[in-house]
């Protein structure tokens with residue numbers, strides 16, 4: 001079985017500064033993989049490279065065995081990858097329901113269609129209904145997205161990513177800025193929607209990571225310094241030194 | 253600011269199903285438009301009056317098509333008249349061609365030809381212009397329209413020479429019981445086309461592609477990550493808008509029986525932009541309102557005053573600065589105010605605002621008219637009647653009156669607006685608490 005994602009010697013420079021410095025990473029199909037690392041390590045940049053937002057300077061990225069480096073975000077989405085953003089990236093002037101409708105259109109095959117009004121499309125309605133309930137946004141469906149509270153916007157951001165039905169999901173700090181209960185609900189949601197899918201998630205909350213992740217990779221200064229199970233990562237002296245340190249004690 | 257607070261506070265509980273398409277305020281404009289289309293030709297029966305109505309209807313379709321780009325997709329086209337003009341030329345040549353071949357093609361279907369030609373050309377133009385939105389899009393549309401405009405020198409047989417291409421709309425013979433000699437016959441075509449265009453464009457907004465145009469306006473990048481090409485969405489929006497602009501251009505050609513290159517020049521592109529913006533880009537019928545108001549200003553105001561362009565500019569600046577949602581949103585705000593039941597409590601400051609505004613406006617009119625008379629129209633002599641007042645461009649008192657009214661009105665307007673805001677704030681307070 002091919003891996004969901006394989007990254008080989010991936011590099012990215014902004015001008016003279018190399019931010020991603022030879023990353024190798026494998027995501028096994030169906031695993032939940034956490035990416036951790038200090039601020040500015042290059043986690044979001046790595047996500048941008050995988051999802052096609054930024055072109056890599058060199059290296060290879062394979063999604064389900066197909067090379068995707070150099071492809072457009074839309075092509076990569078068609079190949080089965082979906083992502084969320086660290087900085088909320090939704091459709092601010094549209095309602096919550098309209099946001100979700102946009103996100104489910106492609107997978108349901110109503111691409112650029114003008115054949116029927118969208119409110120007559122049963123499959124779209126049913127799918128959006130399901131998502132609204134799942135995201136806890138059913139009472140907010142008619143609100144403009146930019147009038148939502150921050151945690152609600154984060155939930156919608158997550159919703160746009162999971163709505164596409166892609167087999168591989170990249171979530172960039174999906175719970176950042178959420179309260180304790182909201183985090184718990186979001187975590188629950190993430191676990192549910194990623195059932196049977198491959199997940200790569202950036203997260204700072206160690207409690208969350210150790211609860212959700214099958215494996216963890218640690219990115220420091222654009223390099224992966226360790227990959228392994230939560231136990232292995234916790235026990236890894238290099239990781240402790242470079243990054244985890246006190247965080248492990250807090251989490252424990 | 254106070255306005256939005258009020259809005260949120262008085263909003264009914266959220267409608268469970270369809271929030272966007274059928275807001276309560278959406279049916280009334282349709283009724284108004286339909287009633288107006290039936291009633292207007294009964295009131296204004298003169299041949300030239302009907303021709304004016306035809307012109308307004310044409311501009312209404314043109315502005316509606318433009319708003320598919322500006323309001324719906326967030327694209328600022330600086331060359332929309334290209335497709336208005338090309339559609340018009342296509343229609344004109346179609347009439348000439350059918351007449352020459354002796355084909356009895358029904359005249360009401362001619363706009364369909366102009367529309368289809370413009371739509372097909374719009375696919376090309378859209379493909380070229382749509383790689384990115386924003387500034388590149390605006391610049392490419394400007395470039396394309398200049399290109400098409402200057403090509404008129406190269407193809408005199410297509411565009412006609414200086415005086416354009418003329419035709420006789422009666423050459424195609426009668427159909428549907430009309431011979432199309434009278435302007436009222438053309439009115440029937442224009443009115444039908446307006447209704448059909450509005451229905452089709454409205455329908456378009458409810459489709460998946462219509463939703464995607466809004467998504468591209470809001471956040472084109474995110475659309476790509478959902479699997480869609482923002483370029484394709486822009487291109488289709490562009491082509492559809494071009495098609496309806498072509499319908500409008502065809503109708504314009506039928507109305508005056510002549511097409512000139514001016515119809516596809518920059519001035520026409522600017523006109524449709526102003527109409528759409530002033531009417532309101534965020535309301536479906538806003539552009540129609542803008543087309544009617546600006547169209548009438550062009551016709552009537554130019555009879556009353558040589559400075560009509562100036563008022564046009566002032567209106568535009570006023571809308572941009574004071575009511576970015578356009579005249580339609582102003583009307584909607586008024587309607588909300590009346591239905592909210594809070595009108596009475598605000599009547600005093602509102603009247604104050606109106607009065608102060610009127611004083612300031614009167615002063616502006618005096619200054620503008622005096623300025624025109626002193627400058628461009630100096631040959632007509634210094635004495636002039638403005639708003640019924642005998643004024644004189646050589647008397648400082650006349651100028652002083654204008655200045656005092658502008659300054660006084662402006663100052664009073666500020667006071668009254670503050671009073672209104674305070675009032676609204678006070679009114680909104682208890683509601684807000686109730687909501688929370």
Ligand SMILES: Nc1ncnc2c1ncn2[C@@H]1O[C@H](COP(=O)(O)OP(=O)(O)OP(=O)(O)O)[C@@H](O)[C@H]1O
Pocket residue numbers: 014019037038039040041042043044045046086
């Ligand atoms: N477009 C860009 N041009 C130049 N430098 C950039 C650009 N984008 C990111 N960087 C730099 O790359 C480095 C990595 O940024 P990145 O956002 O990937 O970090 P991160 O690991 O996601 O951090 P955080 O935990 O704060 O989100 C930072 O030093 C940042 O300043």
Ligand SMILES: [Mg+2]
Pocket residue numbers: 043044045086172
């Ligand atoms: Mg980041």
